[in-house]
Every structure is written in structure tokens, then in C-alpha cells.
Amino acid sequence: MSAFLSCARPGRWLLAVAAVGALAGCGGGPASNISLIPGNQIEAQSRRDGLFTQPVKWEHTKPGCHGQCPSIKLDSLAFPSVQRLTQLVDHALATMTGVNPQRIPPYSTIAGYEEYFWKTAAPRDSTQLLAKARYRSKYLTVIELDTYQYFTGAAHGVSATQFLNWDNNRQTVLSLDQVLLPGQRQAYVAALRAAHKRWLAGNPDARRDPASYDRLWPFQPSDNFAFTDDGLVVKYDSYQIAPYSAGQPELRIPYAELAGILKPEYLPTASH
Template identity: 65%
Template sequence: MRLPLHTLRPAVMLFALALLSACASGPRNNISLIPGDQVAAQTSKEGLFTQPVKWEHKKPGCKGECPTIKLDSIVFPGNKKLTELVDHALATMTGISTKGVQPYDSVAGYQDYFWKTAAPRDSTLLSAKTRYRNKNLTVVELNTWQYLTGAAHGISATQFLNWDNDHHIVLALEQILQPGKLPDYVAALKAAHQKWLAGNADARHDPQTYNRLWPFQASENFAFTDQGLVIKYDTYQIAPYYFGQPELLLPYSELRDILQPQYLPAQG
């Protein structure tokens, strides 16, 4: 069972092929992805080796105000598949100004397209970083920010990739949940959202209006951390623009009967 498409973030659909390949292999049942002695830390330093790749380019031959692209990403030496997936995902997350399928599938292809179509003040930032790592799992956080000439502000988007280091696949939500537990996951997420609203001054001031304008949305955009699953939302999804990109935390203690046992912290 999957969440209805209208509840999903648009960026999730960009990884449909990756998720389908992930579903081809079942979850492991003989290890824990989250070492029990690391739960107190926010980020583990173990995992796949990474190297940074950074550059900032201005449209060739342009004088004065010029379109720009900045890349602050990572590559995985020895892991071509994940390196190419990160590159492809960042490129396809830029499709805010096109209709249908983008005419590019890589950052290099996007750059060529951008120089041909960008207005003078258009700007794009593409970034990728590891959010969590251990020997079995590498979580990559992908971020894009785009400013279109004349707009009031830029548009941002975030997507997580939960990469199984051994099987070389992206883990889909249905793989990490116990059978039939999707409704329980959504309920736990909704409860976390209610806690988040309790600390939101705007929501407390006029809850009826706030819930009408910014209703709860379920999401499959999850990331493993030492503390639990983090669910991250884009701007405008569950809050006004000035709230940025809200994150909701589902602690592992609340997921004992929801997650597959091998994706819970090891018990010492």
C-alpha cells in the first residue's frame, strides 16, 4: 500500500524508477541498520566515503547581470550508481519552470538548458550532503533553490535518498514498514505534526484558519537518523514561506510496532 499520489511531495515522483528497483529486493532480516550505541548522536561518521564537488558558473559570455548556477554536492568514489543518481536527482528537481519531462537528465544537461532559457537574474543552487551514515546505510539530503527573475523570492525543494550500502538500492517507505502499518505511520506523523503546531505561534493564535490554509499532509520524504525518522517538508507545504522547510521527528521509541525490526536501533 502506498500513500495516495495527491499526498506525496512532487519530488518523490522523480525517484519512481529508483524506488521500483528498491522494491525488487526485500529488506534484510539479520542486521540492524541503526547501531544501538549511536542513538545519542545526531550523525554517524561511518559509511560510504565521499568527496566534495563545488563550483559556481556564470553564463558564458554574459556581461552585467547574468544567470548563475552554484553546485555544492558530493560524489561517492567507487560507487558510480549512487554518484550518478545524486547527479540525476538534483537535475530533475529543477523542473519548476518546465511542462512535462525535462529535456535533460544530468546537472551538465541542466546547465546547457539553463544557459539557453534563463533570464538575466535567474539563479540556481544545487546541493547534496550526507545527513546520516553508518556501515549499512547512507542517507543523502538533496536540496535545490531557484530564483526566477521578477519573483518575490526563491523556490526550494528537498529530497532524501536512503541508500542501502550492501544492496545498492534506495529504500522505499513500504520496505521499512511492517506489513499493513502504513496507516500507523501516517498516524504517528500526524501526532508529530500536532506537537509541532503546539509550538507554532501562528497556529495557536487562529488554529481554524491555520489548519484550513496549511492542513496536515502525509509524506514519504523520510530520512534515517540516530534519533528516529525525520520527515522534511518543502516551503508552503504545511506552513507559510517564512517557516522555511519544517522537519518532523518520529522517534524510534514510537516506531517499535511500525518499522521492520532490522531498521530499529540495536538493543544493547
């Protein structure tokens, strides 16, 4: 078994999270209590101080295939100054392609996935692997990972999403428990539930029949969070809290609602 996957949990995209411990290391919060979220900064200002990135793009079809052929499209990022982060993004995207939550994929890199895919794909199968910097600052780099797979004969494709919140100084991915104050997970869930209610209020399908919508698509807590300039974004896969037609819903929790929940260094201050 790959060392990256030794702590894998059920769920195909959660295998990517399990890779973090082996590849990036574990640890507690930052050594100092300075704010890691610059206050009074627009996105462009924050991104200016972030890690340097380079695009990694290609589109391949099965070698030797003619006519209708399986394909893979990659639109990702490399971090020339942080090799471990480049490796983590590559590994996480590859791992997110596993469709059986009970089975660890027999590959650990995109190159390995591509080799496996050509051996197993049907003529119309396709995979898209995407990584983009969602937020960048001097202290944090937040990467959004997305995969989309279409299998021949299916009514529609299968998508998955995962955020990686990278601490630039400590060179590790931050878990939710590492950024919450002790004992505040339930308070975080309550804030997320309030964000969900706001999202429902702007959802025409939910407004038409709230009771039925809530029964079919009840609220679910999630650890898939991302830092942004103005709050935490929590993103869901299709079918988690909404039908496929709703895409991948995002819930936003303003930092003002996270005081006393997030550790102080992850809240913006006017002096930074």
C-alpha cells in the same frame, strides 16, 4: 524519454524518486534481521562507518555574459566507491529543477541542465543545487537533496527537498513501503500526524490562531523520510504544511513510536 524517467510521477521533485528504480534497482527488505540502526550511538560514531564522500563544488555564470548574468551554484557529493549513487545524486538534483509537474525536463544530468539553463535563463535567474549526507552508518547512507531557484521578477525563490535512503549493502534506495511492516502505512501516518501536532505546539503562528492555521495549512502525509540516529525525519517543501516564511518544516518521529510500524531491522537495538 530517458530511462531514468520512465516511471515519473507528478511533482517536480518526485521525478527524482522515479529515477531510483531504473538506476539503483528494486527489491524487498534486507536479507538478515540484524539492526541497521546502531543502538546507543551518537552521530559522530555512526558517520565513522559510512560511505566515503568527496565534495563537488563549483559556481558558474552564463558564458560570455557581462553585467547581470544567470548563475548556477553546485554544492554536492560524490561517492568514489559507489558510482551508481554518485550518478543518482547528479540525476536527482537535475530532475528536481523542473518547475512544471506535468512536463518531464529535457535533461537528465546536471551538465544537461546547465546547457538548457544557459539557453533559457533570464538575466537574474539563479539555481542552487545542494546535496549533503544527513546520516551515515555501516548499513545506511541518507542524503538530503535541496534545490533553490530564483526566476527574474519573482517575489522569492522556489525550493524543493528530497531524501534518499541508500542501503549500502544492497546498493539500492529504500522506499517507505520497503521499510514499513506490511499493512502499517496508516499507523505510520498516525505517528506522523502526532509529530505534526508536536510541531504545531512549538509554532508561534499556529498557537495564535490554531483553527485558522489548520484551515490554511492542514496536515499532509509524506513519504519524504530520512533515517537518523534517534528517529525518522520527514521534511516538507515550502507551502505544503506551512507558509513560505516557515521554510521547509521537519517533523521527527522517535523510533520508540515506530515499534510495530517499522521493520525490526530499521529499529535501533542496545546490542548494535
